[in-house]
Amino acid sequence: MSSEQERFVTDTSQVGSDTRDARIGASGTDNRFNSKLREAFGSSPFILTKFDRFMEWVRGSSMFMLQFGIACCSIEMMHTYAVKHDLDRFGAGVPRASPRQADVIIVPGTIVSKFAPRMKRVYDQMPEPKFVVGMGSCTISGGPFQEGYNVVKGAEEVIPVDIHVPGCPPRPEALIYGVAKLQERIANGESSPVTVKPYELEQFSDLDQDEVVDKLADEIDEDDLVMRYNWADSP
Amino acid sequence: MSLEESTPDTVDTGVTTAEEIEALLGDLVLDRDDHLNAPGFVVRPDQVQDTLFRLRDEAGFDHLSCVTAQEYEDRYESIYHLKKYDDPTDEVSVVVPTPTDNPVSESAEPVYRTAEWHEREAYDLVGIDYDDHPDLRRILLPETWQGHPLSRDYDQDRPQVVPLREHANPLQEDHEGDEDDTMFLNIGPHHPATHGVLHLKTVLDGEQVVDVESDIGYLHRCEEQICQQGTYRYQIMPYPDRWDYISAGLLNEWAYARVAEDLADIEVPEYAQVIRTMGAELCRIAAHMLAVGTFALDVYGDFTAIFMYAVRDREKVQNILEELTGQRLMFNYFRLGGVVWDLPEPREDFFEMIRDFLDDLPEALEEYHDMISANEILQVRTVDTGVLPPEVAKSYGATGPVARGSGVDYDLRRDDPYGYYDELDWNVAVEDGCDNYSRLLVRLREVEESAKIIEQCVDLLEDWPEDERTIQSNVPRTIRPDDDTEIYRAVEGAKGELGIYVRADGTEKPARFKIRSPCFSNLQTLPEMSNGEYIPDLIASLGSLDIVLGEVDR
Ligand code: SF4
Numbered sequence: 001m002s003s004e005q006e007r008f009v010t011d012t013s014q015v016g017s018d019t020r021d022a023r024i025g026a027s028g029t030d031n032r033f034n035s036k037l038r039e040a041f042g043s044s045p046f047i048l049t050k051f052d053r054f055m056e057w058v059r060g061s062s063m064f065m066l067q068f069g070i071a072c073c074s075i076e077m078m079h080t081y082a083v084k085h086d087l088d089r090f091g092a093g094v095p096r097a098s099p100r101q102a103d104v105i106i107v108p109g110t111i112v113s114k115f116a117p118r119m120k121r122v123y124d125q126m127p128e129p130k131f132v133v134g135m136g137s138c139t140i141s142g143g144p145f146q147e148g149y150n151v152v153k154g155a156e157e158v159i160p161v162d163i164h165v166p167g168c169p170p171r172p173e174a175l176i177y178g179v180a181k182l183q184e185r186i187a188n189g190e191s192s193p194v195t196v197k198p199y200e201l202e203q204f205s206d207l208d209q210d211e212v213v214d215k216l217a218d219e220i221d222e223d224d225l226v227m228r229y230n231w232a233d234s235p
Numbered sequence: 236m237s238l239e240e241s242t243p244d245t246v247d248t249g250v251t252t253a254e255e256i257e258a259l260l261g262d263l264v265l266d267r268d269d270h271l272n273a274p275g276f277v278v279r280p281d282q283v284q285d286t287l288f289r290l291r292d293e294a295g296f297d298h299l300s301c302v303t304a305q306e307y308e309d310r311y312e313s314i315y316h317l318k319k320y321d322d323p324t325d326e327v328s329v330v331v332p333t334p335t336d337n338p339v340s341e342s343a344e345p346v347y348r349t350a351e352w353h354e355r356e357a358y359d360l361v362g363i364d365y366d367d368h369p370d371l372r373r374i375l376l377p378e379t380w381q382g383h384p385l386s387r388d389y390d391q392d393r394p395q396v397v398p399l400r401e402h403a404n405p406l407q408e409d410h411e412g413d414e415d416d417t418m419f420l421n422i423g424p425h426h427p428a429t430h431g432v433l434h435l436k437t438v439l440d441g442e443q444v445v446d447v448e449s450d451i452g453y454l455h456r457c458e459e460q461i462c463q464q465g466t467y468r469y470q471i472m473p474y475p476d477r478w479d480y481i482s483a484g485l486l487n488e489w490a491y492a493r494v495a496e497d498l499a500d501i502e503v504p505e506y507a508q509v510i511r512t513m514g515a516e517l518c519r520i521a522a523h524m525l526a527v528g529t530f531a532l533d534v535y536g537d538f539t540a541i542f543m544y545a546v547r548d549r550e551k552v553q554n555i556l557e558e559l560t561g562q563r564l565m566f567n568y569f570r571l572g573g574v575v576w577d578l579p580e581p582r583e584d585f586f587e588m589i590r591d592f593l594d595d596l597p598e599a600l601e602e603y604h605d606m607i608s609a610n611e612i613l614q615v616r617t618v619d620t621g622v623l624p625p626e627v628a629k630s631y632g633a634t635g636p637v638a639r640g641s642g643v644d645y646d647l648r649r650d651d652p653y654g655y656y657d658e659l660d661w662n663v664a665v666e667d668g669c670d671n672y673s674r675l676l677v678r679l680r681e682v683e684e685s686a687k688i689i690e691q692c693v694d695l696l697e698d699w700p701e702d703e704r705t706i707q708s709n710v711p712r713t714i715r716p717d718d719d720t721e722i723y724r725a726v727e728g729a730k731g732e733l734g735i736y737v738r739a740d741g742t743e744k745p746a747r748f749k750i751r752s753p754c755f756s757n758l759q760t761l762p763e764m765s766n767g768e769y770i771p772d773l774i775a776s777l778g779s780l781d782i783v784l785g786e787v788d789r
Contacts, residue, residue: 067427071454071785072480074431075525076564079553082546097427114377115424115432115453117399122425144473147464148457149384149391150376169564201399212394216379225399232392 053189059103059129060187063179066102066126067095071109073136073169080172092179099125104182106175107161110138110145111152117227120201123159131186133178134161137168144168152229157199198233201225251294256327259294260286271497271722273316273326280333280340284367287315287329287346295319296327297629299347301723301751303736304357306386311338311363315350316723316736316751320629320643323651323732328723333363342368349632352759360385360459375452375788385460417445420770424453430529430777431784433758437773444765444773449758455788462748467495467714468571471748476565478750479786482521482553483729485514485560488569493653494724494735495571499714504705505655506696507573512655513589513692514559514568516685521552522729523678523685526636526781530675531607533778534616541606548599551592558585571714573707578696589693596686603679608672617671621764621776624669631763632756635731636681637780640674642667647727659691671772671779678781713743723751730754730781750789754782 065087069077080087087093096102099122111119123130132155137143139155146153155161162185165178205222207213220226253274257264263286266277278286290296296317303314315329333340342365343350354365355374362383365371373380377397382389422435432453438446458474465471475487489511496503503511528545535541553563558579560566568575579585607613623633628641638645646663648656664680666673718741725734731753740746757780765773 068425069431071431071456072477072564075480075482079546079550083543084547084550099425110454110456112453112455113380113395113397114455117397118424118432118453121399144477145456145458145461148461149389150455150457171563204396204398207396210394212381212396215381216396219379220396220398226396227399229395229397231394 056189057187060183060185061091063092063103063131063183063186064094064096064101065092066099066105066122067097068105068122069108070111070115071138073108073138076169076172077106077108077135077175080175085172085176087176087179090176090180090183092183099123100127102126103129104131104133104179106133106135106179107139107155107159108135108169110143111155111158112148112150113152113227113229114150116152116158116199117201117225119155120158120199120227131182132159132161132163133175133182134164135170135175135178137166140164140166149231152199158227199227199229201227251296251325251327253327256290256294259289263289268328268330268721270328271720272724273328275314275328275330275721277330277332280331281366283315283329283331283341283343284345287317287343290317290327290329291346294327295321296325298323299343299349299353299632300326300725300732301734301736301749302343302350302353302357303723303747303749304361304363304385305738305747305749306335306361308387310335311340311361313340313354313357313363314721314736315343316734320638320645323645323647323725326723338362339364339366341366342371344368347632348627348630349756349759352755356755359383362386373452375455377452384457424450430782433777433782433784433787435761435773435777437770439770442769444768444770447762447765447773449761451758451784451787453788454784456785458789459748459750462750463745466743467499467716467745468710468712468743471495471745472569472571473565473567476567477785478752478789479522479729479733479754479783480564481525481729481783482549482556482564483518483783484564484566485511485518485556485568486522486726486728487733488566489515489654490724490726490728490733490735492569492571493726494722494737495714497724498716498720498722498737498739499571501572501710502708503573504708506699506704507706507708508655509692509695509699510559510574510578510706511569512659513689513696514556514566514574515654516688516692517552517556517559517589519685519729520682520689521549521556523636523682524549524552526678526729527603527607527675530775530778530781531613533774534613541603544599544602544606548596551595555585555588555592558588570707570710572710573705575706577704577706582697586693586697589689593686593690593693596682600679600682608676608679614672616771616775617675617779618668619670619672620768620772621671621674621779622669623760623764625667627763628760631760633731633760634753634756635728636674636677637731637757637760639663639665640677640779641669647725647732651725653726655692655695656688659688661687661691671775674779674781715739715741715743717741725751728753730783730786731757733786752786752789754780754784754786755789758782758787 134155142151142153145151163178163182204220204224204226264276268275298318298320300318301316311333313331317327319325331340359373418439420437424432424434434450436448462471475491476484478487524545528542531541560568623641625641625643644665661684664677666676716739721738723736725732734751736749737745738747764776
């Protein structure tokens with residue numbers, strides 16, 4: 001081993017290149033690691049941190065978003081991803097088409113009765129840990145459509161939401177702020193509050209018997225997954 | 236705004252007068268029920284097809300614009316709003332009442348293919364049954380929904396159960412012999428190529444599409460109900476922004492403004508009309524930019540430069556619109572009788588901003604042509620794919636760039652003029668290739684035409700005398716149109732004919748507010764364009780239709 005290495009001994013002073021000069025600097029000392037970051041940590045060459053903390057920092061600094069459009073807000077979301085606003089600058093802008101590859105789902109729009117079960121399914125398909133940004137007033141309360149017969153009164157009725165970005169639609173800047181807040185929160189290891197989700201996917205046979213269920217008994221199989229909306233209890 | 240069409244006795248060449256129609260229909264007519272926009276004829280529920288066939292074949296009403304269904308205290312009613320592609324001001328309404336206890340009416344599907352979806356919607360939301368309909372089931376609401384939400388006795392608080400079925404077991408029906416080797420593919424509702432929450436149930440044979448069925452309703456936000464709860468004066472105007480939300484807000488607002496102004500007989504000052512025209516065309520550019528960008532995205536398959544270029548140009552338009560209206564997307568800028576405020580001060584800066592944008596536009600379009608329309612890859616993918624012959628387009632009620640890409644020369648801005656369009660110099664872009672490529676070209680050419688219109692508007696506005704800048708006419712605080720007046724009015728939205736039917740009942744809220752969405756009709760043509768074609772062509776066809784789900788589902 002050692003004899004092999006010796007064959008490659010080179011006189012470093014003989015080999016010069018711009019790159020090397022730039023790296024080593026004119027003084028010849030390699031200050032590659034004497035970065036600003038290093039200064040901030042003090043003179044020790046070691047960074048002491050908990051692995052958890054490190055992972056949280058990493059997680060917050062590299063988030064994959066789910067490419068998920070619902071309604072009007074998704075237009076502003078597209079603008080947030082694209083030129084000018086470019087969410088990617090903050091380490092959070094790679095839209096993934098598959099939920100299996102995504103960490104964050106931005107819910108950009110009105111959720112209606114037919115879509116809520118699908119959204120829940122998409123959310124379930126994302127790997128842990130996963131985070132949710134609710135974009136627009138529709139995901140907070142149903143927004144301008146709150147009184148609609150078919151509109152779920154906010155994303156939180158179906159999936160837990162970490163950050164709410166109000167607006168109709170929120171400006172791209174607002175969404176960026178929301179995402180940055182989420183990153184900050186993840187980096188600090190804060191967990192989101194536990195929320196009550198009134199609407200769950202459950203098996204049809206598990207529903208409480210009542211008039212509606214009786215009526216639908218021959219239309220829906222016992223083991224079909226269903227979501228039951230109790231509109232009267234909605235806010 | 237004139238009510239010319241309400242006096243249809245003005246004989247014009249090619250125009251069918253109410254008397255002629257009455258004579259033509261003979262004893263099919265039970266009664267007259269005229270609307271502000273058109274003469275209305277009441278017919279029996281079992282003679283719908285006879286009536287419509289006669290009107291289509293002998294009087295030339297080849298465009299079933301919209302089907303409105305509603306429930307009165309004592310009856311249900313379906314209204315078929317007919318027009319002519321050659322002259323959309325020539326309109327007639329066929330009114331079909333059905334009794335409350337037995338709301339069965341004959342389907343219009345054999346006459347106009349587009350009636351299939353319109354009647355399904357009527358069945359879904361109002362609860363009228365259509366005899367002879369090929370496939371009468373719910374379209375917007377989940378199949379297990381209880382009750383019909385726009386009927387009179389609907390209880391909004393009753394619980395509903397919605398199933399999540401992964402596959403509707405479609406293979407079984409298709410596998411008739413052992414040789415058949417078809418595959419079922421779900422596209423959507425969460426899928427990057429469906430432009431929102433559209434669900435396509437596709438059956439493939441190898442790589443070819445055997446059958447495709449659109450499953451819509453994933454964004455049915457009850458727009459009609461919400462508009463029926465709002466007052467005419469202020470509460471309805473914010474909602475049109477959210478139908479076609481691809482920056483087409485002002486175009487949609489105009490649809491409502493036009494119908495309400497005609498209904499309540501409100502004048503709009505000329506100055507406001509010019510501002511409206513300018514704003515609307517800016518919106519059209521933004522909307523078409525996104526259509527082109529996402530179409531390229533669909534065809535090339537990734538977030539490539541074209542999409543970014545399109546967004547870059549949209550940002551410019553959005554900045555101008557933000558200056559004008561105060562919002563980037565949901566403008567809420569029109570008011571009945573005008574617009575909410577004047578152009579921003581200093582006006583010179585604002586005009587300069589627009590002029591800068593217009594000056595850069597030819598170069599930008601050149602780029603698009605280089606990268607998209609002149610690109611061989613794109614041409615291979617789009618020329619002669621997704622073919623939609625004009626006759627088929629008409630029978631599905633297709634409008635907008637989809638119809639114009641099939642050689643149907645139909646543009647309401649010219650054919651049924653409103654605003655300031657008839658004073659300006661511009662052309663209607665028509666291509667007769669009938670394929671995906673033509674639809675793309677129409678959009679790109681329309682951007683040029685819109686730019687022409689904007690330029691002329693800016694010229695006009697710059698020289699407008701300062702003391703004549705009236706932005707709103709005098710409009711009463713509450714608007715109560717007369718009881719039982721009905722009107723259907725349409726404008727040329729970004730996607731085609733965006734129409735609204737309103738029935739007033741003497742209160743300050745509409746009794747029925749029905750939206751005719753161009754995307755809803757255009758999307759219906761998808762199976763015609765893609766059955767038998769390859770699956771990538773299906774995606775390209777869908778992209779070229781440029782649907783927006785907020786408008787399809789409303
Ligand atoms: S919050 Fe407003 S802009 Fe966003 S989806 Fe809802 S209605 Fe549309």
